[in-house]
Amino acid sequence: MQVLIAEDDRSSSIVLQGVLGALGYDVLAATDGQTAWELLRDNDCRIVISDWQMPRMDGLELCRRVRARDVGCYVYFILLTSRSGSHNLVEGLQAGADDFVTKPFDAEELRVRMKSAERVVSLESRDLIIFTLAKLAESRDPETGAHLERVREYVRILCKRLQDDKACRGKIDQDFIQLMYLSSPLHDIGKVGIPDNVLLKPGRLTDEEMDCMREHTVIGGTTLDAALAxxxxxxxxxxxxxxxxxxxxxYDGRGYPNGLAGKDIPLSGRIMALADVYDALTTKRVYKDAMSHETAREILLEGRGTQFDPAVVDAFLAGESDFLRIKKMLQDSEPLAPQATPALAPTAS
Structure with a gap:
């Protein structure tokens, strides 16, 4: 990871570069704020350590300019200062600083603060990469619209409602909810391996094509297992x-790819199953009109205990108004008119 140091004191800059270099960072250094600003615009520096007082542009102004940029990624800003007092802290925070290191700095303290900065930057990068990969896979099907955005919101609603279920107590906490929200857009990542003549076919799939389509679960699962390893x-x-x-x-064991049943299906999969089907039912595609919420609700109720975990269906009923709110807020624009030949039913893909 590349780090920018803005420090006009040569001795302090050399020590900083040595400590950060030993920690494995790629370091750029500037002796004034203006030069630091120019380096920042020309390089991918996600962490900046800046002295407060510098010639040509001080650390506060440099921080303000960093915060005024609209480049789609977050830059973690650490102010290096010998100033003390709450009014200086407030002034630095108002400029947009994330953290402060007091001069003369302690190498171990700087190491710890850099790890905190790296966690913040890495988390943002991770979330962006995950969703970008998911959208890339989804882009092969132009009719999916805001599917990923809606589904992850539905998943979060279900998770929060399931926190009140006795069977899920101790299994769902805020960390689980965040992981579900973060990971759910990758549910169909395996569709990148499905041929276009199957994935984009406007008519009903043959048995052979259906078997091919079902392979997206295996392709996706295997790929993510390799990454996890x-x-x-x-x-x-x-x-x-x-x-x-x-x-x-x-839930009754008649699904795919492994015919798992009941609690043998991970809770994450049971939650995702309902969110995915609800969105498929209530959105329009070239081969079908969107069902009303009421019709989709009846289908989910009919599948309680067969297709779906009863507890997840109950969570849906408890969060019904939230589902409707998300559906309205993230509704798609009108896709193409339906074709004469119906395609694969949304619950079977």
Whole structure:
């Protein structure tokens, strides 16, 4: 990760560069604020350590300019200062600083603060990459609209409602909810491996084509398992893998790809299954009109205990008004008119 140092004191700058270099960072250095600003515009620096007082542009003005940029990624800003007092802290925070390091700085303190900065930057990058990958896979099907945006909101609603369910107590906390929200857009990532003549077919799929379509769960699950093997501490990959493998399993064991039943299906997959089907039912495609919320509700109720976990259906009923709010807020613009030949039913893909 590239770090920019803005420090006019040569000795302090050399020490900073040495400490950060030993920690594995790629360091750029400037001796005044204006030069630092120019370096920042020409390089991908996600962390800035700036002295407060510098020639040509001070640290506060540099921080304000960083915050005024609209470049789509967050820059973590640490002010390096010998100033004390709450009024200076307030002034720095108002300029947009994330953290402060007091001069003369302690190397171990700087290391800890850099790790905190890296976590913030890495989390933003991770979330952006995950959703970008999911949207890239989804882009092969131009009719999906805001599917990913809606589904992750539906998933969050279900998770929050399930917190009150006795069977889910101790299994759903804020961390689980965040992981579900983060990972759920990857549920259909395996569709990148499905041929266009199957994925984009406007008519009903043959049995052979249906078998091919169902392989998206295996492709997605296997791909995410490989990523998890390389990064075993990445819990979002574990949840994403569970979802990719199991969001088409059924509670009665008649789903795919492995015919899992009941609680053998991970909770993440049981939640995703309902959110995915509800969105498929209530959105328009070239091969079908959108069903009303009321009709979709009846289908979900009919599937309680067969297709869907009863507790998840109950969570849907408890959060029904929230589903309607999200559906209205993130509704798609009108797609193409329906074709004469009906395609695959939304609950079977």
């Amino acid at each position: 390389s990064h075993p501490s990445a819990s979002f990959l574990r949840v994403a893998s569970e979802i990719a493998w199991t969001h088409h399993e059924r």
